Amino acid sequence: MNKLTIDSIELKGKRVLVRVDFNVPLDENQNINDDRRITSALPTIKKIISEGGKAILMSHLGRPKGKVISEFSLKPVAERLGELLDKEVLFANDCIGDEVAKMVNGLNDGDVLLLENLRFHNAETDNDETFAKELSSYGDVYVNDAFGTAHRAHASTEGVTKYIDTCVAGYLMQKELDYLHKAIAEPQRPFTAILGGAKISGKIDVIENLLEKVDTLIIGGGMAYTFYKAKGYEIGSSLLDVDKIDLAREMLAKFEASKVNVLLPVDVLVASEFNNDSPSSAVKVNEIPSDKMGLDIGPETIELFSNEIKKSKTVLWNGPMGVFEFPNFAGGTNAVAQALADATNDGAITIVGGGDSAAAIKNIGLDEKVSHVSTGGGASLEFLEGKLLPGVEALTDA
Ligand code: AMP
Numbered sequence: 406m407n408k409l410t411i412d413s414i415e416l417k418g419k420r421v422l423v424r425v426d427f428n429v430p431l432d433e434n435q436n437i438n439d440d441r442r443i444t445s446a447l448p449t450i451k452k453i454i455s456e457g458g459k460a461i462l463m464s465h466l467g468r469p470k471g472k473v474i475s476e477f478s479l480k481p482v483a484e485r486l487g488e489l490l491d492k493e494v495l496f497a498n499d500c501i502g503d504e505v506a507k508m509v510n511g512l513n514d515g516d517v518l519l520l521e522n523l524r525f526h527n528a529e530t531d532n533d534e535t536f537a538k539e540l541s542s543y544g545d546v547y548v549n550d551a552f553g554t555a556h557r558a559h560a561s562t563e564g565v566t567k568y569i570d571t572c573v574a575g576y577l578m579q580k581e582l583d584y585l586h587k588a589i590a591e592p593q594r595p596f597t598a599i600l601g602g603a604k605i606s607g608k609i610d611v612i613e614n615l616l617e618k619v620d621t622l623i624i625g626g627g628m629a630y631t632f633y634k635a636k637g638y639e640i641g642s643s644l645l646d647v648d649k650i651d652l653a654r655e656m657l658a659k660f661e662a663s664k665v666n667v668l669l670p671v672d673v674l675v676a677s678e679f680n681n682d683s684p685s686s687a688v689k690v691n692e693i694p695s696d697k698m699g700l701d702i703g704p705e706t707i708e709l710f711s712n713e714i715k716k717s718k719t720v721l722w723n724g725p726m727g728v729f730e731f732p733n734f735a736g737g738t739n740a741v742a743q744a745l746a747d748a749t750n751d752g753a754i755t756i757v758g759g760g761d762s763a764a765a766i767k768n769i770g771l772d773e774k775v776s777h778v779s780t781g782g783g784a785s786l787e788f789l790e791g792k793l794l795p796g797v798e799a800l801t802d803a
Contacts, residue, residue: 406582408800409573411449411548416458418514422544423449423575424561424796426551426780427464427482427519435481439767442553443486445780449550449575450490450517459512461543462486463500463520463561464551471527483519494519500526501539509543529560537564550575552582553759553781555796556788562796572800577780582797584756584777585788593718593754594620598789599710599741601626602724602761605649610790611723612656621666621717623710625702625726625737629670629690632657638691641675642698668713672703674727674734681731701727702737710737714744715751723758723786729765742766746774758785 425446430438437443453460469477480496487494495512497505500520508518523529528536537560541547547569549555554562555578566572574582588596598619600608605628615622624632627644634640635653646653660667670690675697676683687703688694702710714720722745726737742765745755755775757766760782766772779785784794 406574406579406586407803408797409571409803410579411452411573411575413803414546414571414573416453416456416546419458419545420461420509420512420543421453421458421546421548422461422463422540422565422569423453423548424551424554424565425449425462425464426553427462427479428466428553429482431466431476431481435476435478437481437485440485440489441767442780443482443489445577446550446575447489449548449577450486452576453548454490454492454515454517457514459509459514460517461509461512461520462517463523463540465524465529465554465561466522467524469522469524471525473525477522477524479519479522486517486519490517492517497521501536505543523559523561530557532558532560532564534564536560538568541565541568544569547572548575549573549796549800550577551796552578552779552784554784555781555794556784556792558795558799563799566799570801574797574800578797580777581779581781581785584754585779585785588719588721588754588756589618589789592618595717596719597621597623597714597717597721599623599625599714599720599722600724601628601726601738603627603644605631605646605653607786608724609649609652609656611786614789614791616659616663616665619665621668621713623668623713625670625706625710625741626724628724630699632669633690639693639695640699641693641695643693644698666713668709670702670706671709672705673699674701674703674736675699679728681733685733700731701734707737707740711740711744714741715748717748718753720745720748720753720755721758721789722756722762723760723782723789725761725765729761735765738762738765739769742769742771746771749775758782758789
């Protein structure tokens with residue numbers, strides 16, 4: 406990485422302002438359902454406190470849109486973090502203001518303070534200068550460990566870096582970027598990417614960029630049906646990006662012309678209704694009945710995709726193969742997760758690109774069986790599009 410990292414700076418006695426991504430899922434009783442985002446930030450936090458720095462942590466949680474909404478409070482996160490660190494984590498009831506300044510000034514070396522949700526202020530997402538300046542006043546140095554928001558130029562990810570001289574990447578940020586960069590820039594071949602999910606819209610640039618890099622591109626999930634529509638197939642009431650049919654036709658021509666082995670599903674599971682209990686059957690992709698919808702890939706496709714994945718030495722996966730939230734239509738997504746685990750076991754580097762695929766692989770307990778599960782869905786997609794991430798660009802050059 407061409408940016409300074411936490412290993413290259415002095416932390417002792419310093420006020421270390423850290424952007425973490427503690428945007429964890431909470432249930433209605435404010436219990437944390439999945440603390441992976443907190444545990445992923447522990448190496449950076451432990452490094453700061455063990456070296457005698459003062460850790461001032463800031464994060465967003467959910468989308469409170471500039472309002473103070475108690476269900477989006479980071480207080481439960483402070484408690485969980487305290488348990489994980491086995492030490493007291495101080496909590497500030499806001500992320501700016503005199504109270505926060507006082508708490509920051511009162512910190513001893515090795516203390517940890519978590520500020521309240523940044524997005525209780527619209528100024529965070531607006532990247533407001535005054536707000537960014539105030540946040541920056543809490544730190545002598547700045548660490549960004551929030552890969553999940555690195556694709557956004559917000560006050561806490563980009564604005565603050567204008568007012569602090571030394572801005573570095575934390576360990577999680579470094580790990581995420583290293584995995585993605587290695588996969589894209591120097592992959593062990595064969596290199597296979599699997600894209601799924603609902604819509605083509607958000608993934609066109611990813612497809613274009615990956616076509617230049619991979620040996621095999623697998624496309625599944627709801628987005629496949631727009632390609633079939635473009636081919637002139639009947640797709641019944643399957644998901645369709647109406648505005649993207651022409652684009653899908655152009656993409657199909659590009660697939661033909663490219664050297665990349667592009668695989669689309671050959672069969673799908675269809676049902677009459679969009680629910681888990683709707684009876685399903687497997688049909689060939691050019692035989693979808695007009696009154697049915699495709700909700701998962703079929704058994705032949707599972708075999709085709711799995712074999713290809715298992716032959717690969719680098720695998721990138723982003724997006725489910727079907728409506729994996731319905732157990733009866735999660736088979737394709739689970740099979741892809743299993744194929745990634747098998748490939749990893751055979752020595753491949755396998756990366757799951759956050760969001761739904763990360764949730765899916767965790768659901769079936771295979772998240773430890775792949776090389777890396779990203780904590781950032783949107784950020785990893787933008788990286789795969791070949792875009793620069795503002796939160797990374799803003800860090801100090803090495
Ligand atoms: P995305 O946000 O574009 O990655 O899409 C993720 C969503 O795509 C998940 O909620 C899946 O349920 C949905 N999805 C995947 N395959 C299908 C399908 N065949 N029909 C409808 N939705 C799908």
